[in-house]
Amino acid sequence: MTNDISLTINGLAVKVPEGATILEAAQSAGVYIPTLCHCPGLTSEGTCRICLVKIENKKKLHPACRTPVKEGMAVVTDDAEIERVRRVTLELLLSDHDFNCLLCPKSGTCRLQELVNRIGFDERRLNRLNRVAKDLPVDTSNPFFDFNPNKCIQCGICVRTCREIVGVHAIDMGYRGYELKASTFGDKPFKDSVCVSCGECVERCPVAALIPKKMEYP
Known part of the structure; x- marks a missing residue:
């Protein structure tokens, strides 16, 4: 029988099965945490760093998608520091991304576009990153x-x-x-x-x- 773990997320009391991640706990409580590399049904690697959160008494930020919950854990999913880190991470992604959204076939359903709309970015800082979009050939060889x-x-x-x-x-x-x-x-x-x-x-x-x-x- 699986034990339940009690924790708080942004001060909200949450109870989830043992083995759940912070992201799963947040989702069960209706708390939004942005993700990009996470996909239900697949292992989580935490490579995008968009879902970083704070854990009380821990110095560094932790990826919510792969950090298991612990009894009594206190999690903060959004504050000024977390917002700044997410924005900088997003800007680094955009710095070499072809993000002409108006001409993109996935405009309106793109998760990167969704994050840009939610998190935003500093255009001046993005320009200082010497943004150079990649110009690699598109592989159209597959019939589908x-x-x-x-x-x-x-x-x-x-x-x-x-x-x-x-x-x-x-x-x-x-x-x-x-x-x-x-x-x-x-x-x-x-x-x-x-x-x-x-x-x-x-x-x-x-x-x-x-x-x-x-x-x-x-």
Whole structure:
């Protein structure tokens, strides 16, 4: 039998099953915590750092999506420091992202766009980051979907989907640093990879990096 854990989130008393994460506890209580790399049904890696929260008596911020709750834990999900960290993290994502939202086929359903609207960003600071959008070729080789690496935010959802749901391992994170992106083995076109065209990664992609052929640009 699973024990229940009692904690507070922003002063609100919450009770969840043992093993739940802070994010799950917050969601059960109707408390919003922004996420980008988290996807229900997949393991959480906390790579995007958007869901960072404060835990009482802890010095550093913790990713809510992968931090398990503990008895008596006191969590703060939103204050000036957390807001600043999230905004800077978002600005770093935008600094090399092709975010011409008006011409994007996922405009209105894009999670990155949603976070920009909720969190905002400092345009002057973003400009100081020497924003240079990537200009990589779009892979249109697959008959069912296109892959635009210029839209990739390195969330890893497609990688985990292919590994944990499909069991094919057709996608992984390739290269390093500024060059980091989701790619097939050897960075081959999707049609020449082991991809089975199931569409699971396309369905879960939070941005327009993976889009079905039927979604056309305006």
